Amino acid sequence: MATINGYQGNTPVAAPAGTTPSKQTVPAAKTVDTQSVLKRLQSELMALMMSGESGISAFPEGDNIFYWKGTITGSKDTVFEGTEYRLSLSFPNDYPFKPPKVKFETSCFHPNFDVYGNICLDILQDKWSSAYDVRTILLSIQSLLGEPNISSPLNTQAAQLWSNQEEYRKMVEKLYKPPSAAA
Amino acid sequence: MASGSINVSIPSIPRDFGKKKRANRSAKLKQCKLDARREQWLSQGAVKNKGCKEELMGPRVSPQQIHEEERKNALENLQMRRRGGGVGVGEDGNGNENGSIHHDFDLDSPLNSPTGSSVLGGNESGTNFTASSSSSTTSGSSVGGSITEEDGEENDNCLDDWEAMADALAANDDDNKLENHFDENNPCLELQSSLEYEPAVQLNCDLPNLGFQNENLTQERKVPPRVTPGNSRAWRPDDALRPQSLPDLPKQRSFKNIDRHYGQGVLPWGCASGVNVPTSCPICTEDLDLTDTSFLPCSCGFQVCLFCHKKMLELDGRCPNCRELYKNDPVKVETSVRRGSLTLRLARSCSMRS
Secondary structure, three states: OHHHHHHHHHHHHHHHHHHHHHHHHHHHHHHHHHHHHHHHHHHHHHHHHHHOOOOEEEEEEOOEEEEEEEEEEEOOOOOOEOOEEEEEEEOOOOOOOOOOEEEEOOOOOOOOEOOOOEEOOHHHOOOOOOOOOHHHHHHHHHHHHHOOOOOOOOOHHHHHHOOOHHHHHHHHHHHOOOHHHHO | OHHHHHHHHHHHHHHHHHHHHHHHHHHHHHHHHHHHHHHHHHHHHHHHHHHHHHHHHHHHHHHHHHHHHHHHHOHHHHHHHHHHHHHHHHOOOOHHHHHHHHHHHHHHHHHHOHHHHHHHHHHHOOOOHHHHHHHHHHHHHHHHHHOOOOOHHHHHHHHHHHHHOHHHHHHHHHHHHHHHHHHHHHHHHHHHHHHOOHHHHHHHHHHHHHHOOOOOOOHHHHHHHHHHHHOOOOOOOOOOOOOOOOOOHHHHHHHHHHHHHHOOOOHHHHHHHHOOOOOEOOOOOOEOOHHHHOOOOOOOOOOOOHHHHHHHHHHOOEOOOOOOEOOOHHHHHHHHHOHHHHHHHHHHHHHHHO
């Protein structure tokens, strides 16, 4: 009787015990993943801050390391010289195997950016590689500023105007709002 | 009664004493034996130490003699250097092969150095190659600790270096194995080397440099011959794609004193594998373990940890660095396990091409 009760008592206990670990392992695997993403983002942040790269910067917004704010300054000798743009970078949970979502927060008159701040850049979509990082992304966007891809424009007006650099510069100045005002 | 008891008890005392004496005697005997053994052992140790020193002194002279001989015959050595040269020539700027071949070349290079020649000397004196190379490592380490008449400073250096490289010893063994592997396969290259004439001339020009390398020859002088044969670009320490198996030259330069002192080829091995290994995966930034560091998933030399590699295989299966498709799993496992044979094969094909 006692032993039977014991068995009966054990089996129900064993069943939840069997389910709870399996429940625990799933979040555990997730946390491990998140941990490695965290580690990678932290080391990227460290590398970016230590690199002292001029013209680009990025830093996590608040205490969420999966959401960064970045800035890009227009390169010298381009129509964007002297302008500064703010971007948002949102990292997926499977970063760096998937690219972060990068958007302009400051509106930028550019053939490959639309009015909502979306960016048409191959390395942020199908040409993404896990070897890229925030630094290379921002540098790529910075170089895209001065060298747009006219053949696949998001902003057709900008693409048409690009050939006339003087007019384009005027348009950039006219539409430019410093990030501080925009934010 | 009482005396009886005394009478009884008195004889028993000397007996006890006798026992004690006997015990003392046996203890003394044991002590004597122990002392004798200790002395014997110590004297043996001294002899061993002497032998060590003699061994140390020996190769200093012999490699040069051997080198002289080799310069006349120049066959075996030429093959070795040839292989390096052929490899160098074979690099048509093909970045994919660069990594592995340079690794190969690097493995050869100690053979050109005085250190390597001492190993060769060991080989010619009839000892097994494995034994000689490994004994050189062990004797080098023990000598570093045992010889006290030498400059304390350099001894300290040596010990420090060994402590620093203790972790890399396993990798060292691997390298030694690779080395043996090359040596065994060397005869196969004989034919090719005799076919290629031009690089041979080029290398002959280098031979005086290499042949007369005495202890004072600096690392800087050793470097140019490495670079010239293939007129290929040398890896700089800051090159991103630099194979980590390459020795850290500045570091090696700092070792040069010790190298000169003992004439044993220990330290370059340590440099070759211990210093430049990337410590973390570029994708997940986790530390690479020994399995990861010996895992070369892509011919471009871009190393990732096994976990990230698996994830990438699940995604698009391309190398993040060069975007080339990763090859099939079994091949990769094989190449990672038998890196030596793979690089050798590449080296051969390159020397054929040139």
